[in-house]
Amino acid sequence: KNKDGNKIVIDNRNAQFYSLPWTITYDNKSMDTYNPKISELVRSIIPTEFNNYGKLLGGELIFKLIEEEIVDNLEYKNGH
DSSP states (O other): OOOHHHHHHHTEEEEEEEEEEEEEEEEEEEEEEOOHHHHHHHHHSTTSSTTTTGGGGGHHHHHHHHHHHHHTOOOOOOOO
């Protein structure tokens, strides 16, 4: 929350695997993201005693699998 009262909310209420997707809300607009950097950001902010702190890294594995699936299914213009 800034000095003007604007705030960014990062939550994972809709996540099935602890941290993905993250939902980022600002100015009544929301977006979902699968970026593991958000998991890293949240882990750097919350205390290690936080419930499920250790499971937040599960998102990185899921992101890597999604990334691999996308790369594996790409069709390149030169046929390779």
